[in-house]
Amino acid sequence: MRYLKGKRAIELLAPVGNWECLRAAVANGADAVFFGVDKFNARVRAKNFTMEELPDVMKYLHKYNVKGYVTFNILVFEQELEDARKLVEACIEAGVDALIVQDMGLVQLIREISPDFPIHGSTQMTITSPEAVQFLQPYDLEVIVLGRENNLKQIQTIANKTDVPLEVFVHGALCVSYSGQCLTSEMWGGRSANRGECAQACRLPYDLIVDGEKREMGNIAYLLSPKDLAALELVPELIEAGVSTFKIEGRLKSPEYVANVVSKYRKAIDEYIAGRDYNPTKEDLRELQQSFSRGFTYGFLSGTNHKQLLDGTFPKSRGVFLGTVKKVLKDAVLCELQAPVKRGDGIVFDAGRPEEKEEGGRIYDLRKMGQKVEGEVQNGLIEIVPGRHDVNLTKVRVGDRIWKTSDQELDRRLRKTFEAEYTYKLFPITIDAYGKAGKPLVSVWRDEVTGYTVTVESEELLQEAIKRPLTSEYLQEQWGRLGGTVFELAHVTAHFSGNVIVPVKELNRMRREASEALLALRQEPKQYKKHAVSTAVQKQNHISAEAPQLLVLCRTMEQIHAACETDVTFIYADFEFTTDYPKAVQAVRKAGKHIALATPRIHMPGENGILNGIVKAGPDAILVRSLGAAHYYIEQQLSLPLIGDFSLNIANHKAVEMFLERGLERVTPSYDLNIQQMMDMLAVAKTDQMEMVIHQHLPMFHTEHCVYCTFLSEGTDFTNCGRPCETHRVSLQDRIGMSHPVRVDIGCRNTVYNAIEQSGAEYLNHFIQHGVQHYRIEFLEEGADKVKEVITLYREALQGKRSGTSVWRALKATNQLGVTRGQLTKANHSDKTLQK
Template sequence: MRNQTPELLAPAGSLESLRAAVNAGADAVYVGGAKYGARAYAENPEEEDLIAGLRYAHRFGVRVHLTVNTLLKEAELQALPEYIAPYYEAGLDAAIVQDLGALAVLHRQFPLLSLHASTQTTVTGPESARLFRSLGVSRVIPARELSLEELVRIKQETGLEVESFVHGALCYAYSGQCFMSSLLGGRSGNRGRCAQTCRLPYSLVRDREKPTKQSLLLSCKDLCSLDLIPMLAASGIDSLKIEGRMKSPRYTAGVVSVWRKYLDLYAREGEEGFAVAAEDRAKLLDLFDRGGQTEGYYRKHNGRDMIVLGEKKEKRKPNLPYEEELEQRYVKTERELPLRGSFRQRAGEPLCLTVGAEVRHIGTVSAEVMGAVAERARTAGSSPEAVRERLLKTGGTGFRFSELAVSMEEGYFFPVKQLNELRRQALEAISATIDSRFARKTVRPTETICDGETGDGSSAVFEGRTEDKPPAIHVSCDSEEQLKAVSAMSEVSMISFGSDSLPPERWEAAISEIHGSGKQAYLLLPQIFRTEAEQFFTAQAELLANLPFDALIVRNLEEPGYFRKLYESRGKLCPSLLFDFQVYGMNREAQRCLKGFGAARLTLPIEETARELRALETRGQELVVAGRLPMMVSANCVKKTAARCDHKAEYMQLRDRRMMDMPVRTHCAFCYNTIYNAAPLSLSGVAGELRELKLGAVRLLLTNENAEQSRAAVRSLHHSFVLGERDVAEAYENFTRGHFRKGVE
């Protein structure tokens, strides 16, 4: 009995790579077009080449997925349907999408197109997967950091297909939750232009300790989970994804061929007969070696052995014979589809050539063409063997006859030109027939309304605020010292504190202190919501349900569904949900989706300029205008990598080659790290340019500031945003305006 194996999904950064992937045995290929892809610096075929590649793949039963996995600005979203239409009409199998607005538009405009939620959406559990299902998504590509158990749970509880990375580069940060390249160099990973700043050397600085030696603390080894094929296949994971759209066609061919070999081995022999040969491991390292390989997160949450650490070793010498073998076998070879053919000639009837093939996913395909009526030979007629030999000459067409029957009468002669033309017409006809079986028609555009779930009807956080009032000041605190300092300030209207900033037994007292000073109290939920977070909040469910929080700040789409259920199960109304900037609404359609998911108010994106923000719905919304912005959120722990894990939540400093120190916060309750920008954000000096946005609130993010620094930052915001004063003293010495004037590409 043959064991079931998942789809093998290969990367293609060019038409040549696409063909190499198909030739090497991929079941599906994902490729970027000229726009909207998360690998903007890949070769990325233009429309004509991509459609040619699509048809080549379909001929051999290989599906093609187009990456639309970046965040889209308002103008870009408007142009999306026109960009997708030619590929949709040619039979594109799926689109891999990050942006909520893009999902909503594609679901309406192209109803037969499968939609896959990109790993950039940071799906970490079944609740977020359900939200994406409401937008028409049929497959999710969860965060790469999830364990196999977490992946299986998503599949079992939602019925969605699950795709998971198994080979290639690993980002240090959760995909979609990294601003490092964006904030340091203006090249956003959310826009496909990551500069891979994490691959540089850093040292860790802790209080009263000597800095560690500079090393590649944030550079992950490459993923290779080849040994886990039996476990992955048995789990029911639908698709195994290879990373590498920036890599060469040889790389694609080599990795795909090795994975194909072992998936087929498992299918034939099962787990008992499965073993990976040492020479195949060596081949994979010959193709690319960043500093070793790791199995990734399937069986462990993090680990020092996942990180490169030491200075990069000498590059492996190229394995030229192996590369040449790949070139000749997969890259330069034209794969041929086997055909069944039948040539028929009868007196007084046109010549007839029928061809047929079995094409994966669509079944039997056939075509029949007619030629001229044959004339009797004046001397010797053509033999069946000569006719067959001529018709079998299909070199360079992408087809070959596996069988060809010739039925003809004696005494007739067929010119070579006539047979060649008949064969050409037949091959063109079968090719067109295959293409037509995948072709679709584009539907007319419909009204731009999000199809997302509706919220719980709770009142808006800023209800009653009118556009002629200045924005309220909202301060997010990360320590009790900060909370006490800002609670006493009349300038502040709202205070939020992190779920792990204060121990749960202190939450009630903190709310009382905040409410006692006439302010609203919000709970800042974790940026990553996984098993650890669910266990934490389940343990605190009774306490949480009975505390008078005015709002919960959502930073991960796993949270709206989870917390609504938590409150409903205890007969309570869930507080208003304020969606933070890490849940992206970079266009109006995405904003509508977030409102549909239950957002009472939105925190506007941090990667858009003031001009770009004006294209959004900004009235009554919130904007982060001061404080250190988070640059990376990682399942790996800098402290565990550089020293040891002591389960102590604290701030440290990550020092780069220029001696700039970036605060690092360990969130031990939820087992993730946050790395912050060395330079705090401050928009106090440009507050006047933001007034036309009619914001409901401006927000200060406090990290490791002391009480006096916290008060100074609040005063600066009050004088600039509330009182409208000019030339306000900045609260921070070395600050940044972020993307206020210079956005991201």
């Protein structure tokens, strides 16, 4: 850990997916690492660690004074709370330094178990404003991981309004969607990003459909696949903006990647703290690209530039760009180099079709004008001779880009940093020695990094020295032989009365005992307050005499007017531009009905004016979609009811209770729950204060990246894009021909909606039996007639006049609740209503 003036700690945090990566992180200067345990983390495809390994992992880390954080950054379903409790307790007992958490119900559970065990708020919480940080204040979070979309100015604004240390991603893969707000993997593959199973749908090719017509895009097909984040050059600005923890992404990456990236950011941070100017060299940046790169970007850290966020021509790591093919020879290609290359390097020829098999392999030889060249070539026209069995040169064309995909020499150099543990860092200790003849030699050993001290006495008494008495220099020599330990002796101070001596073997024993005791102190788990907690909960008595209430969410004025002509009494407005809300309020009031207005899904610094505008529009309630908006309205002590939406990611009864206790009147469950998980939660939650979305186009991606600006404008952001979103309608067409609408909100953020609407009508009877009284239909692009048809069908289903099956079949909708289909009728569940 490094400290600035004023004692603010600056931490470098590295990803580790296995033991090799862990050693690479420690050896190359990480202050802390984060890793997953078993299934409860957002990278289930990583090897991860087991609960049984936790004590050994933490002892190893603490041996080198490195902190270990366990990622628990997923939603926890009702039936998993007991397993979650066991893992939390195992982490406390093993000495884990913090849990990185997404689920607010899990935050509640951890605080019930221990009021002081450190919790870090995951980026999956979508914390992007000072108000969102303040919402979490009652739970004493130790660190907040901000959204990747916050820029330097916003980070500084947040830092100025909180004492909680802020963590920011500085390197690695970027999610195009806001973390915690991506539902695409679940929708298309049944794999939840909020459960660590991201299927990377953003890395797939899409066609751009503009106003119903396919737009010719040339070789640009990866419309949602961002470049990789690389903020090495921004380290000084990030520190000055108030960032305390620099987080590297990559728990699925190699140990060489970890070693490479950690060492580069270690140097940048240390140079800044030492007061020296630091500018990474071209070689530094090339080496980072070599380990893994889809091309580098600052992301949103330096501000929004949609043109620089993605390349669009490939979705995978390429490495270092060498140049383009100038000529194809019989056994080689001619290239004008833009980066160094040597024999043995791996290359690939990029013909602009990354989805197909590409030609590539290792370089067998390098020639200049037909003459063999030894060593590394830095620049100029060079003939690259690939291995004969690696590349079919008849398939290589002039103009193909050449990338260096691997560098064996770099990998060997990186591996050397962590293969031999004796190369790892040593920690200074100081010793004070006391004594006089006839008494034991007393030594006080101090670990100068941790502050731990141990006192070791000689078993033999000090004798009068005839020759060679004990001195500070002699003890320095004897006690300084600390090879095989993590310590090095800084200095010894001797405080003796007279000339005394003790056998060398006794000094050796004292050295061994002291070093072992200091190491044991480092590795001893920190003690926290801990309470016995039961996750067992009584089932709720879900009997309600009230008739179910049907609610309708509209996204156009046409839909508002159509809904007003039905028997629906409560309407939501969710418009692209909240400035249009007063018109909706006026129309609904004129029809004698009630209206709630939806907040944007993201709340950034400086956007409280949007929240104020919603209040001024005069709604009967507000649909709250972010922690920042929730805190802002709760602090305002409005008389208006606050209804929590799906984006708050409520997946268990503890999260339900937490939001209700904080001031929300009703909450909407997360779309991550399938029907069985939903029923598990409804059995024990306050269902009379829950609202079910039973018909909708699922909002899949929610992103700061604007497709309209990127592909329909010459501009770079909202200030110069010309607002094509006001005159065009865009959809993204996937590989099977489905067109997914892209809509813009007042913050210029895009939401990509699923092409086909889904219906939960099949499960209405089960929800009613569990006491759910509020049911929401959400419209997207439907016209007035369709709005009335859908409302009529669901009204009849709620009244028992038609089956749920007939509803979704009549609408040709997907029979699905949220993102994954459940096995309701086949479930082996204690609730007998599920067996009907």
